Amino acid sequence: MIRGWRILFITYAATNWLQQPANTPVDPVRRDDTYAIYSELMSNLQLRRSVRSGIYLIAPTTMPGGGQFPGCVNMPPEYQSRWSEVLEDYGQRQYTSETLEPALKITSPYLLLTEAEAKELTANLDRITKKPQDPKFQSATELLHFGNVYFSRDRTLALTAIDLHCGSLCGTGGWRVFEKGPDGRWTLVSARGGATCGDWVS
Numbered sequence: 001m002i003r004g005w006r007i008l009f010i011t012y013a014a015t016n017w018l019q020q021p022a023n024t025p026v027d028p029v030r031r032d033d034t035y036a037i038y039s040e041l042m043s044n045l046q047l048r049r050s051v052r053s054g055i056y057l058i059a060p061t062t063m064p065g066g067g068q069f070p071g072c073v074n075m076p077p078e079y080q081s082r083w084s085e086v087l088e089d090y091g092q093r094q095y096t097s098e099t100l101e102p103a104l105k106i107t108s109p110y111l112l113l114t115e116a117e118a119k120e121l122t123a124n125l126d127r128i129t130k131k132p133q134d135p136k137f138q139s140a141t142e143l144l145h146f147g148n149v150y151f152s153r154d155r156t157l158a159l160t161a162i163d164l165h166c167g168s169l170c171g172t173g174g175w176r177v178f179e180k181g182p183d184g185r186w187t188l189v190s191a192r193g194g195a196t197c198g199d200w201v202s
Contacts, residue, residue, distance in 0.1 A: 035103040056110035065094045082152035089150040126168040142166040156180040
């Protein structure tokens with residue numbers, strides 16, 4: 001069964017990536033937090049088991065979140081004040097897409113594709129009969145898409161999403177909530193019994 005987030009990805013890919021990257025000044029602290037969250041997300045064991053090609057191939061821009069409101073996230077009462085700020089940030093930036101940088105701090109190899117490469121790979125993954133590919137991702141079996149990262153005002157709570165696309169009816173993904181600890185490290189809230197939702201597998 002195709003879940004809501006899966007429908008969002010198909011719509012997003014089918015419209016030829018019409019959302020344009022935001023041309024706003026980069027806050028260096030926000031940038032560092034964003035890539036720390038992406039790096040922690042990439043360290044997730046379940047995700048690592050899902051990638052079969054030995055290298056992470058990543059789409060060059062983030063997925064806008066406007067097609068799938070994260071209303072399924074049910075945060076505990078102690079998070080509500082910051083969570084409302086996260087949703088406020090989501091409301092302000094849900095239709096924008098941001099260009100990614102090679103700033104992940106992970107041990108596994110990864111490659112940020114160009115827009116043309118991502119389109120070509122997505123189209124080929126969706127085909128029953130595969131076409132010859134660029135040698136650098138010839139054996140690829142999936143493409144990763146990051147969502148934007150939405151923050152509370154004090155930047156200690158954040159929401160993002162991930163999509164692993166492996167074909168027209170193949171993939172996994174969903175929303176993820178992260179919290180920054182006193183040591184400055186971001187950790188997945190769901191790992192401590194909090195909220196993760198919108199998950200789908202097809």
